[in-house]
Amino acid sequence: MKLIKIFLLFPIIFLSSSHLIAEDPVHNELRKFKIELESAMEAKDISKILPFVHPNAVITFANAEAVRGPEGVAKYLKRMLDGPNKVVNKFGTKINVDELTILYGGGTVGISFGGSDDYFELTDGISFHSKSRWTATLVKEKGKWLIASAHVSMNLFDNPLLSAAKNSIYWIAGFTLIIGLFLGIGIGRFIFKKG
Template sequence: MKSLRILLLFPIIFAISSQLFAEDPVHSELRKFKTDLESAMKEKDIAKIIPFIHPNAVVTFANAEAVRGPEGVANYLKRMLAGPNKVVSKFGTNINVDELTILYGGGTVGISFGGSDDYFELTEGISFHSKSRWTATLVKEKGKWLIASAHVSMNLFDNPLLTAAKNSLYWIACITFLIGLGLGIGSGKFFFKKG
């Protein structure tokens, strides 16, 4: 009889535990938000990216430039990606999220973080891949998720631009050494011939 009671408790325990460990439905909304934002970014359509930005958002880009609101983000992207003085001719990114968004305010505020694999082709002809880290604060207003703040950064001590600069210095040092060696040998022959 005791074993029958214990067996009858299993479905109740299972139902309670599945409710306790069920994922908040807000995470499905946030996954859709991420997918839609990535799609807009892949199209490189600034008009499609701007609706994801909160009117009071603060966004800090990988070049340490901070902007405010949708207009600031739009102006930054236009300056970097369009027009005769643009800096970037092509870019791509794959956003990775480290874990589920940390929720606050009854599921209306979330902090998300992760990394991204980025590709840049600069107008100067330099192209490189890099890995970035990012954090974002998201808020839900009028049933819609928006980016309230975001920060993107690269590793200061190990990044493709630093590697390119180091490699340039090595080449310059080698070329300078060879020129110096050539001048030394040439001037040595010139002076020793006369003497």
Template sequence: MPTRITAACLLAAVLLFQPLANAAPASTNAASASAPAASIQAVPADEALHQQLRDLRDRMQTALNQRDLNSLLDNVTDNVVFTTMNGDRVIGKEGIRQYFDTMLNGPNPLVRSVTTQFEVEALSHLYNGDTAVAFGHSNDHYELGNGQTINVSPQWSATLIRYEQRWLIANFHYSANIFDNPVLNAQRQWLLGGAATAALAAALLGFWFGRRQRRKAA
């Protein structure tokens, strides 16, 4: 009798676990079938994204210093918004092209040359792996159309989106101190120099008229 009971228990156990054993391969196959679809749009780790942003910064810096407008436009969105240091707002790739032609090209360019070095102040803020906000300052050297040279360190910020596995600039904003910058300082010096010259001229005229009046009185 004990032998029959034991055999019955073993048979029940086999019958109970047989459906689970048969179901296991089906579950494994389903997971294997869905794995390729899940890996098609794999998102890189944050460090990989930050390195891609650094590479973009270096490409844009080189393109600007070499006046390579085509490379600049290749790394921005079609409807990019660019706010310049002099307060102009330029929209779209064609707008940027026209702005550069006005500022840097032609017989009487406002700027003969510009070199820049972008400095970041912190890691870019990442949102869902496809949007980034970067910020910092730049060290810029300008040679103006009148031959004057100035150095300025404006603040900048940029919003970037990740499209087809690469970062593109959607918005870039320059900001300079309106109360203290090389252009204002040059104007102050010019005004101070003009005021000093005017004061000297007035003093000389007063001296000349004084002598003339004294001669007439004599």
């Protein structure tokens, strides 16, 4: 009978404890921040992205290039996405957060981390999907959340660019083998005809 009472009390204890460990309301602000940032990135409008960047931010992009502040972000994005020497024709990203932001300073500083599913179409015709990992430090100033630092990275040992390079080596090796065979057969025929 005691065991049945314990099992009946378990849901009540669980529900009451979940109310004691209530989620900090700051997380709803951060969810809104994420949605608005993704919307700005989808628009591919640099002027809509820059308001999310702190004046002293340090951001390291997936190509290992680090920039400082909104001006640095703007220059980087313009160089990569605009003009005759641009590198990227199209891109898209879906940001995934691993867990709730780790809060500090009474809920005014947070460290967030997760992954992203990315799509790139480069100007040289290569297009690929990749998965990236990221970390970001967010600060709340004057009631507004801003990116103070961010770092994006890809898997060095397993990524679409590495796979494309490996595949091109196989194609080149195969092509070279075929050329070598034809040359060998041709040279062999020429030598045996003379002999």
